[in-house]
Amino acid sequence: MADRLRVACVQVNSSGSKAENLERMEPLVARAAATGADVVLLPEKWNGLGSHEILFDVAEPLEGGETVEAMSGWARTHGITLVGGSIAERREGRERLSNTCIVFDPEGEIAAVYRKIHMFDVEVGGHVYRESEVEEPGDGPVSAQAEGWKLGLTVCYDLRFPELYRILAVEGAEVVTVPAAFTLYTGKDHWELLLRARAVENQCYVAAANQWGVHEGGKASYGRSSIVDPWGVVLAQALDEDAVISAELDRAHMERIRRSLPSLANRQPAAYTWPAEV
Numbered sequence: 001m002a003d004r005l006r007v008a009c010v011q012v013n014s015s016g017s018k019a020e021n022l023e024r025m026e027p028l029v030a031r032a033a034a035t036g037a038d039v040v041l042l043p044e045k046w047n048g049l050g051s052h053e054i055l056f057d058v059a060e061p062l063e064g065g066e067t068v069e070a071m072s073g074w075a076r077t078h079g080i081t082l083v084g085g086s087i088a089e090r091r092e093g094r095e096r097l098s099n100t101c102i103v104f105d106p107e108g109e110i111a112a113v114y115r116k117i118h119m120f121d122v123e124v125g126g127h128v129y130r131e132s133e134v135e136e137p138g139d140g141p142v143s144a145q146a147e148g149w150k151l152g153l154t155v156c157y158d159l160r161f162p163e164l165y166r167i168l169a170v171e172g173a174e175v176v177t178v179p180a181a182f183t184l185y186t187g188k189d190h191w192e193l194l195l196r197a198r199a200v201e202n203q204c205y206v207a208a209a210n211q212w213g214v215h216e217g218g219k220a221s222y223g224r225s226s227i228v229d230p231w232g233v234v235l236a237q238a239l240d241e242d243a244v245i246s247a248e249l250d251r252a253h254m255e256r257i258r259r260s261l262p263s264l265a266n267r268q269p270a271a272y273t274w275p276a277e278v
Contacts, residue, residue, distance in 0.1 A: 002147040007175065007205075008037035008246035010085075011225040011238045013213035016050040018058045022070055028244060033078035035246040039146045040078075041209040042071075042085030043225075044156045044181040045099070050216035052134045059088035059097050062113065068102065076108030081146035085179035085209060086116065086155050088135075096136040101153050101179060103144040112144035114153035118161055125185025127219050131157075141167050149174050149251070152204075156180035159194045159208075162201060169202035169264065174254060178208035180221075187222025196232040203230045203258050205249045212240055230257045 010028045014021050025046060032040040047067045048058030062068055067087050075082040082104040089100035099116035115138030119131040141164060144151045152168030152175070159178055168176055176198065182191050191210070199206040205228065212223025225238040227247040235247035258264060 005249045008032035009209035009225045011243045014049040016054040016216045032244045039081045041083045043209045044086045044179040046085045055088045059090040072108040075104035079106045114142035116155040120157040152176040175205040181211040184220035199228040200232040
């Protein structure tokens with residue numbers, strides 16, 4: 001079990017062309033691996049971002065999909081754990097897509113699959129987002145392993161749901177990954193705030209790879225991909241460009257925080273009653 005883990009996040013401004021996005025991502029993954037990263041994290045919907053029509057056009061199954069095969073090859077070539085951001089997944093017998101995060105081990109095998117639970121159905125910054133029109137939610141939390149560290153998997157809008165992060169932490173997550181296309185309008189006020197809050201609340205590392213810039217259809221992502229430690233300190237943050245950031249995570253540092261301010265250990269689950277649904 002490694003006491004230290006190097007994590008890299010890739011930030012990109014994806015177009016609606018799968019071929020173009022695959023071509024652009026390959027050297028960025030190589031650049032991330034060259035930092036010495038054990039784990040490389042990609043953004044949400046990095047192989048195609050835009051309208052509902054674009055999502056259906058770039059969607060693919062887990063078996064035999066062009067993007068899936070490319071990510072498997074990158075993980076194997078570089079000997080890394082690749083948290084493949086998310087892609088639009090087409091599943092047999094289902095009308096709607098899934099927003100799916102696939103984790104590949106250093107041999108290129110699929111180690112975990114997480115389907116985004118929370119659908120982004122909002123009206124912000126003069127734009128309407130209705131993910132549920134074309135996507136269906138996943139049905140539960142998922143974790144993965146990398147170099148003896150436990151990774152909790154989330155996607156973008158999940159960041160606003162602390163109960164998901166707490167479940168992952170209670171189940172042992174030491175790092176929570178956040179591939180995202182977090183909007184410019186909300187990101188400028190909430191992105192760093194929420195990343196730091198989730199890290200502090202759960203006394204874990206948070207690694208977040210975001211899209212940046214304007215996409216097809218005029219919607220914009222905030223960027224500022226970040227890696228945050230369990231004290232809420234931002235260890236690395238990207239500028240407004242295609243970028244790679246990395247940081248070394250230290251388990252001993254996390255454990256010192258958990259011992260000195262044992263908020264996770266001081267939980268009182270028996271005293272918490274989940275309110276009835278309204």
